Amino acid sequence: MTRDLGQVPVHGLDQLAAQIPNGAKIAVPPDYSGVAMALTRAMIRCGLRDLHVVCVPVSGLQVEMLAGAGCLGAVETSAITLGEYGTAYRFQAALKAGAFRMMDATCPAVHAAIQAGGKGIPFMPLRGLLGTDLLKNRPDWTVIDNPFSKDEDPVVLLPAIRPDFAIFHAPFADRNGNIFIGRRRELVAMAHAATQSLVTVEEIRDVDLLASEESAAGTLTAAYIGGIAEAPRGAWPIKLWDIYEYDEDHLKLYGEMARTAEGFAGYCDRFVQDQKAAE
Amino acid sequence: MTSFSRQELLITTIARLLQGCRLVATGASSPIPGAGALLARAQSNGRMRVNVLGSVRNDFLCDGGVELFDLAGQGRLDAFFLGGGQIDGEANINLVGAGGEYPQTAVRWPGSFGSGYLYYLVPRVILFREEHTRRVLVQTVDFISSAGPKNDGTYRPGGPIGLLTNLCWFAFDRDKRRFRLDSVHPGHTVEEVRDNTGFEFDCADEVPSTAVPDAATLTLLRTRIAAEIAETYPRFVAQVFPDLAAAGE
Numbered sequence: 001m002t003r004d005l006g007q008v009p010v011h012g013l014d015q016l017a018a019q020i021p022n023g024a025k026i027a028v029p030p031d032y033s034g035v036a037m038a039l040t041r042a043m044i045r046c047g048l049r050d051l052h053v054v055c056v057p058v059s060g061l062q063v064e065m066l067a068g069a070g071c072l073g074a075v076e077t078s079a080i081t082l083g084e085y086g087t088a089y090r091f092q093a094a095l096k097a098g099a100f101r102m103m104d105a106t107c108p109a110v111h112a113a114i115q116a117g118g119k120g121i122p123f124m125p126l127r128g129l130l131g132t133d134l135l136k137n138r139p140d141w142t143v144i145d146n147p148f149s150k151d152e153d154p155v156v157l158l159p160a161i162r163p164d165f166a167i168f169h170a171p172f173a174d175r176n177g178n179i180f181i182g183r184r185r186e187l188v189a190m191a192h193a194a195t196q197s198l199v200t201v202e203e204i205r206d207v208d209l210l211a212s213e214e215s216a217a218g219t220l221t222a223a224y225i226g227g228i229a230e231a232p233r234g235a236w237p238i239k240l241w242d243i244y245e246y247d248e249d250h251l252k253l254y255g256e257m258a259r260t261a262e263g264f265a266g267y268c269d270r271f272v273q274d275q276k277a278a279e
Numbered sequence: 280m281t282s283f284s285r286q287e288l289l290i291t292t293i294a295r296l297l298q299g300c301r302l303v304a305t306g307a308s309s310p311i312p313g314a315g316a317l318l319a320r321a322q323s324n325g326r327m328r329v330n331v332l333g334s335v336r337n338d339f340l341c342d343g344g345v346e347l348f349d350l351a352g353q354g355r356l357d358a359f360f361l362g363g364g365q366i367d368g369e370a371n372i373n374l375v376g377a378g379g380e381y382p383q384t385a386v387r388w389p390g391s392f393g394s395g396y397l398y399y400l401v402p403r404v405i406l407f408r409e410e411h412t413r414r415v416l417v418q419t420v421d422f423i424s425s426a427g428p429k430n431d432g433t434y435r436p437g438g439p440i441g442l443l444t445n446l447c448w449f450a451f452d453r454d455k456r457r458f459r460l461d462s463v464h465p466g467h468t469v470e471e472v473r474d475n476t477g478f479e480f481d482c483a484d485e486v487p488s489t490a491v492p493d494a495a496t497l498t499l500l501r502t503r504i505a506a507e508i509a510e511t512y513p514r515f516v517a518q519v520f521p522d523l524a525a526a527g528e
Binding site: 030031032033056057058077078079080081083084088092095096098102104105106107108109111112115126127128129130131132133134135137151152153154155183184185186187188189241242248 | 307308332333335340341342343344345346348352374375381382383387389390391392393394395396397398399400422423424425426429431432433434512514515
């Protein structure tokens with residue numbers, strides 16, 4: 001029986017997923033930062049719909065599975081890729097079927113808009129993007145003339161992103177609900193921009209991360225955290241930092257099964273609905 | 280002459296193109312550029328820093344995903360690599376999709392990644408795409424993920440220096456906004472390049488052959504560099520350097 005950590009409630013995975021309403025805007029990190037895959041499976045079990053997923057700045061299996069399960073309303077991302085592990089079949093099929101709104105971006109644009117969200121300012125300017133079809137297909141972005149330049153100098157403005165939830169997986173939480181994020185500072189940016197963060201951790205440790213400068217420097221403070229669930233190997237089958245690697249055999253299996261909608265449904269029966277098979 | 284693989288020629292060519300850089304970064308799904316950058320670093324006598332996305336040991340950035348882009352914004356990043364599902368004769372690149380109407384394109388690729396920004400800011404962008412066909416090297420891309428330099432007054436300290444493929448190295452002439460065939464890889468011909476390129480390019484009467492790696496460079500690549508890149512791209516190393524992969528098991 002886990003107690004809450006200071007003011008941060010500790011939940012089971014399904015209970016944590018149940019905090020997210022249909023239509024919520026969620027920010028998720030790239031594979032190298034720590035993806036909450038156990039929580040993602042719980043979100044699919046909950047039957048969440050119409051999620052607006054902001055990938056900071058890209059995603060892979062997480063959005064692929066949410067697409068396959070019909071959870072998506074919009075995807076704001078700079079790429080969806082399974083990397084060396086093949087094609088994101090379910091994502092591509094859902095995109096072609098027009099199942100969600102696609103908002104193609106470029107990585108620093110997502111970072112900049114999330115930073116604006118974290119600062120509570122309305123927008124952020126960004127270099128680049130001029131002359132692209134990315135810009136053409138983003139009516140929410142706009143171009144102004146740099147007001148500080150004597151010469152003509154067009155620059156793109158991006159509206160701030162304020163997600164309802166930042167969702168990620170980290171190695172551990174301390175006894176007060178502070179999260180160790182190491183140098184994965186995009187997690188901090190996401191948490192600052194979001195109304196609250198839902199975080200899964202490998203373990204809860206009876207330490208105080210804020211007790212020393214050394215550990216505090218790699219900490220996301222509990223003030224941003226809306227809920228925590230303990231999930232050992234919670235990024236599986238994705239890697240977690242240098243703590244564990246991709247489960248290559250499982251990703252191959254996923255790649256084979258997810259080629260068709262029926263195959264994906266079979267995968268979910270085995271590895272999503274049956275929680276014990278995966279965790 | 281020592282024999283070498285296609286990938287080894289590409290890696291050593293990339294290392295040569297990076298000479299003199301102080302800071303080089305590679306992006307997602309980039310094993311050959313990653314190996315090329317690590318090789319160039321090994322040959323630089325400690326003068327070059329390399330950041331491999333997805334690596335733990337060869338990633339010195341500590342301020343999250345945004346730091347690489349901030350480095351580029353300030354002009355600190357000397358070289359980067361971009362590819363494309365399509366690349367056209369004016370160096371526009373498409374990483375999003377082809378055919379049909381966006382966003383429901385007939386073919387969908389992962390997405391633009393950092394290209395829509397880095398292409399404008401990094402002075403030595405190397406376009407890299409192994410497949411050299413008319414399907415990839417097209418007259419005009421279907422979607423512009425990132426635009427080639429247009430000399431239109433847009434703030435643009437960066438841009439492509441050229442395009443490396445399985446067949447050749449094209450240099451990009453920024454004033455003419457055209458590629459120029461600079462060297463053809465051993466075993467291939469100008470005619471073959473012409474047959475498989477969907478855009479027009481400049482070409483001298485005599486086009487030299489791409490320089491091949493020497494034995495010392497190949498040894499360095501097959502030992503230390505292969506081991507370094509295996510951390511991030513194990514499947515690539517198992518495929519291209521099977522001896523090293525076997526030794527490591």
